[in-house]
Amino acid sequence: MPGGLADLFEKLVEIGKRRGFFWPSYEIYGGVAGFYDWGPLGVLLKQRIIEKWRRFFVLMHQEYVVEIETPIIGPAKVYEASGHVEHFTDPIVKCNSCGRMFRADHLIEDSIGVSVEGLPVSELTRIIREKGIKCPVCGGELGEVRTFNLLFKTQIGPYEGDIGYLRPELAQGMFVAFKRVYEAMRNRIPIGIAQVGRVGRNEISPRQALVRLREFTIMEMEYFIDPEDKEGSCPFFHRLSEEKLRILTYDSKKADGKPEYYKLSEAVEEGIIIHPCLGYWMAVGKKFVESLGVPEENMYFEEKGPEERAHYSTQTFDQLVKVSRWGWIEVAGHSYRGDYDLSRHMRYSGQDLTVFKPYPKPITVKEKRVFVNKAVIGRELKAKAKKVLEALSSMSQEELLRLAESEEPVVEGIKLPKGALRVEEVERKVTGRRFIPHVVEPSFGTDRNVYVALEYAYREKDGRVVLSFPRDIAPIQAVVLPLLENDEKLVAEARKLYDMLVEEGFTVYFDASGSIGRRYARADEIGVPAAFTIDYQTLEDGTVTMRDRDTWKQVRLPMREAPEALRKFIYKGARLEDLGVPFTRTGEGEA
């Protein structure tokens, strides 16, 4: 297809391969669907985006948010507890004549109206045969039911029974380690635990290049809060309370409505977002994606309906960004996970994952308390007393109270003597309460966000390609160019500047090959924000020119000031004009 007709996706795929941003993995063996390599420039871009995410979510909230790193392989138990083994496994059945795949359980439930949840596949196959269930599309014969699990399965160590799963999300690492982090951070609540790492999902049919991969990087945070303290859970809410969020509510979506703008504080007050923390992190998410170059109008949050939500979620918003080829794609999910995960892990592990939160002042509560009068029981029941006392000691206060307040208290079939149980009203000092924290989770797909950044950076100017990345995510930050490549003095001087910039920690290219215009074009194509050119005036007065990728304007400044100018330009958003005196090329400006 001629270059002009190719769509943006195709152009990026082409640049991706040619300049080294990304390409399909295992190409020399024909490739494997759903796996992509990041090339030299892609890695830098991705790293800068991850760093930026850290700045937005972790560093800017470092009093409350910490980062950890946990293994990508977990024992089966963890993913049984999380619900993934159950919910990630679908029984599927294939039509022998048209080849379509169906969820076997849905098919059976739809045709005979009976829930078959949890039945083994052999049973499902039997039911399909017995009831004569046919392909709902073509009426063809259905094959054997088998399971398909989106979890990658492996084995830990040499024993086949020790099943391990590749994590499909990062969250379980944070939940499982929650108690440790909580204690290491001196019992702080709220606390956010962030993680950046790889996950795997064995998608049936991945497509759309970087948008749907079988293995990818997630940037995620579990923000643990006290469910009874909405306001205190989000001490930084005020920072973004005026921020406008574009939201499509589930109700509005059902009515074919459009996303509407809500101020964060309104959306929370009106109950559109069920928790201020959920809303706050959505607002941070909006600012983050905006900072990757996506304008506000090309982004919105879509509330997921009950049937669309994951098994753990009470409310979920997808954060969507418009891309050229596929329309709206999900770059992040914002979920209120409640206490689903921690309580599941409590049940499966038998560990106490509750936290204790002291009251500002201890309070005294009056409550009824049951005292067991062992003397009476012993004296009256003699030999039977032992059995009764054992039973009583294993009972909770509530059970004892119920027993004490019944007409004729009976334990183990033995009637208790009068005065065996005494109920008294006592005052108890309560210093705090125990609860299972609730969790708010913003979760970002890194690779998708990198793709989005690439797409929004793409410009064509005078027939050349410019990747206009926000300066602080540009993979290469500056290029140093001797005006002519065959003049040793210019090259040597340019080398000095290059070394200076590298020494200062910048990622810099040195390019002396080809005409100066070609080299500017090369740098523009990979999105280098600044170009420093060493010319003959440099040899006279030590000044160099600095060029802005986006305006192609140049200023002149002393070479020794170049690192500081670059720092301001890249990280502080300084305008080129403020970094030096205007420079015009010889011969220009006379026309």
Add this chain to the structure above:
RNA sequence: GCGGCGGUCGUCUAGCCUGGACUAGGACGCCGGCCUGCCAAGCCGGAGGUCCCGGGUUCAAAUCCCGGCCGCCGCACCA
């Protein structure tokens, strides 16, 4: 998984229908040299191709047929 379309130097592509003169051509890019006083200039030279993979048909396959892999689109799937 199903259906449609596609896969040729790093990239984009010509050739395929109608098999042979294809030692697979071009453009861009890349490398070296010359030149070049600021926006893909010019000249010279060079490297670079398992024609996606496997099998078949044929005297002969980039080209025709079958299977597979990969990609895109549609369906299904996407906690």
